Amino acid sequence: MKRTIxxxxxxxxxxxxxxxxxxxxxxxxxxxxxxxxMNTDEKTGPVVIFKSSRMILSQxxxxxxxxxxxFLVIHRFGDFAGSNGGGKTYFGLDAxxxxxxxxEYGLSDNLNIDIGRTTIGGLAxxxxxYAILRQSRDGSSPFAITxxxxxxxxxxGSYVAFSDRTAFLGQVMIARKFSPWLSLQLTxxxxxxxxxxxxxxxxxxxxxxxxxMARLKLSNHMGFIIDYGHPFSSSRTTANGFYDPLGFxxxxxxxxxxxxxxxxxxxxVSEINYxxxxxxxxxxxxxxxxxxxxxMFDFNHKENSK
Amino acid sequence: MKFISVILLAWMSIIQAxxxxxxxxxxxxxxxxxxxxxxxxANSNAGVSVYNATTGELDFSLPIRSLHFPKALMESHFNEDxxxxxxxxxxxxxxxxxxxxxxxxxxxxxxxxxxxxxxxxVNQMRTITGNLKINNxxxxxxxxxxxxxxxxxxxxxxxxxxxxxxxxxxRVDATYTLxx
Numbered sequence: 339m340k341r342t343i344x345x346x347x348x349x350x351x352x353x354x355x356x357x358x359x360x361x362x363x364x365x366x367x368x369x370x371x372x373x374x375x376m377n378t379d380e381k382t383g384p385v386v387i388f389k390s391s392r393m394i395l396s397q398x399x400x401x402x403x404x405x406x407x408x409f410l411v412i413h414r415f416g417d418f419a420g421s422n423g424g425g426k427t428y429f430g431l432d433a434x435x436x437x438x439x440x441x442e443y444g445l446s447d448n449l450n451i452d453i454g455r456t457t458i459g460g461l462a463x464x465x466x467x468y469a470i471l472r473q474s475r476d477g478s479s480p481f482a483i484t485x486x487x488x489x490x491x492x493x494x495g496s497y498v499a500f501s502d503r504t505a506f507l508g509q510v511m512i513a514r515k516f517s518p519w520l521s522l523q524l525t526x527x528x529x530x531x532x533x534x535x536x537x538x539x540x541x542x543x544x545x546x547x548x549x550x551m552a553r554l555k556l557s558n559h560m561g562f563i564i565d566y567g568h569p570f571s572s573s574r575t576t577a578n579g580f581y582d583p584l585g586f587x588x589x590x591x592x593x594x595x596x597x598x599x600x601x602x603x604x605x606x607v608s609e610i611n612y613x614x615x616x617x618x619x620x621x622x623x624x625x626x627x628x629x630x631x632x633x634m635f636d637f638n639h640k641e642n643s644k
Numbered sequence: 645m646k647f648i649s650v651i652l653l654a655w656m657s658i659i660q661a662x663x664x665x666x667x668x669x670x671x672x673x674x675x676x677x678x679x680x681x682x683x684x685x686a687n688s689n690a691g692v693s694v695y696n697a698t699t700g701e702l703d704f705s706l707p708i709r710s711l712h713f714p715k716a717l718m719e720s721h722f723n724e725d726x727x728x729x730x731x732x733x734x735x736x737x738x739x740x741x742x743x744x745x746x747x748x749x750x751x752x753x754x755x756x757x758x759x760x761x762x763x764x765x766v767n768q769m770r771t772i773t774g775n776l777k778i779n780n781x782x783x784x785x786x787x788x789x790x791x792x793x794x795x796x797x798x799x800x801x802x803x804x805x806x807x808x809x810x811x812x813x814x815r816v817d818a819t820y821t822l823x824x
Contacts, residue, residue, distance in 0.1 A: 372823065373703050376669055376692040377734070383709065386720055403716035447716075475730075518730065558725040558799070593721055636715045 384472035387482055387515045388523075388553060390596040390632050391442055391450075391467075394565040394585035395604060395612060396525060396551045399484040399513040401469045402444040405637040410454070412438040412607045412630045419623025430626050438607035442467075456608045459533055461505065463490040463608065473514055481514040490610055492533045505610045506530040509549075518555060525549040529569070531614040545571035547613045553589070561589040563598070569613050583616045585628075598630040664697035664747075664822075666783055671818035673706055677809035684718065684809075686711040693818050695783065697747055702757050704737040704816075726798050732765040737772075745776055752777045755785070763796040774816070783820040788813065 388398035392410060402408045416433025417423035423430050440454025440463075452465040471483040486509040497503050507530070513523035527547040534541060547569040554562040565585040574580040587600030603625045606612040618624035671691030677684045690710035694703045708729040713719040723729040739759020758771045774787030790811045793800060800810070 370703070372665065372667060372694045373692065373705055376667065376694075377705055377707070386724055389724075406716065558728075591721075591725075593725075594717065634717050636717065638714070 381476040383475055384482070385475055385515050387473060387513045387521045389561065389589060389591045390598070390630075392598075392630055392632060393551055393553070393563050393589075394587045394598060394600045394602060394628070394630070395567055395583055395609070396523065396549050396565050397467070397486060397509075397511065397609075398523060398551075399469060399482040399511045401448055401450045401467055401484065402442045402634070403636075404444045404447045406444045407635040407637065408442040409633045409635065410438065410440040410442065410630065412436075412440075412628070414602065414605055414607060414628040415626045417618070417624045418601075418626055423623055435605035435626060436607045436611075454608075456606070456611065458606045458608065458611050459492040460494045461490045461492050461533070461608055461611065463488050463610075465489075481512055484511045484513075485509070486511065488609065490533075490608065497533075502532050505533050505614075507610050507613075509609070520555070521553045523549075523551045525551070527567075527609070527613065529610060529613050531610050533610075534614045540573050542571045542573045545569055545574070545614075547571075556588075559591050561591075563587045563589055563600070565602075567613055571614075574614070579617050581616055581619045583612045584620070587628075594634050596630070596632040600628045600630070601625055602628055666695040666697060666820035667823045668693040668695075668818040668820045671704070671706075671816060673711065674815040674817075675711060676813045676815070677811070679809045684713070686713045686719070686722070688712065691816070691818065693785075693820070694823075695741075695785075695820055700741040700744065702737070702739050702741055702759070704739075704818075706735045708733060708735060726793075726800070727764055732763075735761075735763045737761050737770075739770075739772070742771075745778065747778055747781070747783065750778050750780065761791070763791060764798050766796040768795050781822060785816070785818050785820070787816045790814070 386400070388400045391398055391400050391402060391408060392412065414435040416427050416430035416435055418430045422433070427433050434457065436457045438454055438456040440452060442450050442452040444450055448469040450467040452467060453463070455462045465486060465488045467484060467486045469482065469484045471479055473479055473482045486507070488507040490505040492503045508528045509525050511523055511525045513521060515521045525548065527549060529547055530544045532543055534543060547567055549567040551563065551565045556562055563586070567583045581603060583602065583604035585600050585602035585604065587598045590597045603618045603620045604612040604616045605618055605626070606615065669692055670689050671693050673688045673691050675686040688706060688710040691704065691706040693705070708727050709723055711722070713722060737759060739757040742756045742758060743753065745753050745755070753776045754773065755776045756771055756773045760767045761770045772787055772789045774785055777784040790813055792811050794810065
């Protein structure tokens with residue numbers, strides 16, 4: 339009897355000890371595991387693929403947020419070298435190839451309305467830009483897709499019909515941030531440019547084009563951009579004096595402002611103009627310095643705070 | 645037989661002792677910095693915290709991306725450029741309460757917590773003071789302290805220097821209930 343009691347007591351004691359042991363480990367790790375259980379993974383929301391809506395030639399998949407206004411000045415100087423460049427024009431800085439002044443406004447976080455005007459052809463454009471898909475942080479959407487529709491009118495100069503003053507552009511921008519250091523964008527494009535001069539027989543006024551753009555992060559506030567476009571047009575060949583627009587640039591972001599300093603062979607800023615009519619060639623010294631200044635204004639100031 | 649019941653009672657009391665864990669799932673965090681051009685403010689109510697009243701250990705964790713700014717661009721810059729939120733998604737604090745307040749007595753007590761504050765992947769030993777309010781088993785801890793950007797290797801480039809203060813004020817307001 340005594341023996342069984344001792345045995346039972348020992349059993350209970352060991353059980354108690356084991357429970358206590360478990361309890362102790364529970365106590366020291368429970369806080370950690372509790373923390374882990376309570377921590378929600380903040381893997382939601384879209385990935386910011388690019389720092390600005392305008393790169394060098396391309397627009398990016400990024401949109402201006404709701405009630406934000408982006409003011410843009412895009413400038414291309416004259417030819418750096420060649421017959422129109424060199425020391426006599428201070429390497430193109432005395433000449434202006436093209437200036438674009440525009441505004442982008444966020445009707446919603448995903449829908450933008452943009453207006454702008456460019457020197458070449460006096461082309462005034464109205465754009466709608468809609469982000470239909472964002473690259474998501476949790477990986478459920480591996481890339482972003484943004485649609486761009488642009489209608490342009492060249493109000494000055496002599497044309498036969500009003501339709502000869504118009505130009506249209508449609509783009510499907512597909513972008514992905516592959517790593518914090520690299521973002522890529524491919525943009526299938528359709529151009530319908532009735533304003534392009536009929537300099538030679540067989541000028542295609544409607545054609546497809548493809549744009550490719552890469553952004554390499556240099557630091558948190560700086561990036562290197564390569565931007566390239568190729569029109570698939572039987573009339574836009576090197577033999578006819580056309581070249582593919584290609585740009586390189588450094589982007590500097592300073593919180594509210596984004597500056598891009600670039601070098602391009604393209605004289606034009608507007609997509610319609612540079613895809614349908616880039617007749618300048620790097621090897622002839624027909625490249626230029628250019629810059630983009632973007633300033634963001636936010637109109638939902640106090641509303642959202644608290 | 646009496647012996648067994650004594651052991652059982654002791655065992656149960658041990659389990660009882662292991663239950664003094666308080667949790668908070670929606671701690672309010674306010675970030676504020678004053679600068680010549682514009683004041684910067686952000687709020688989150690997604691902080692989580694565990695307080696072990698037996699050992700005095702206090703753990704805190706905040707997902708950086710849960711901090712929301714009135715300006716969308718500011719929030720984007722905060723996450724992308726300064727906090728590098730994809731690399732360092734959380735700010736944490738692991739510390740110990742210096743005092744041993746009696747949680748059964750309602751009242752308000754000044755407290756100080758010593759431990760490691762981890763922000764932007766950089767740990768700093770800190771003693772943070774605050775206040776503990778006990779009301780019928782519900783604990784409310786509040787605190788206000790400064791975090792220096794340089795202490796946590798948060799780089800502010802010269803070009804935007806004037807926009808951002810070198811020290812950020814953090815306010816914490818956390819209400820804990822007993823975890824069962």
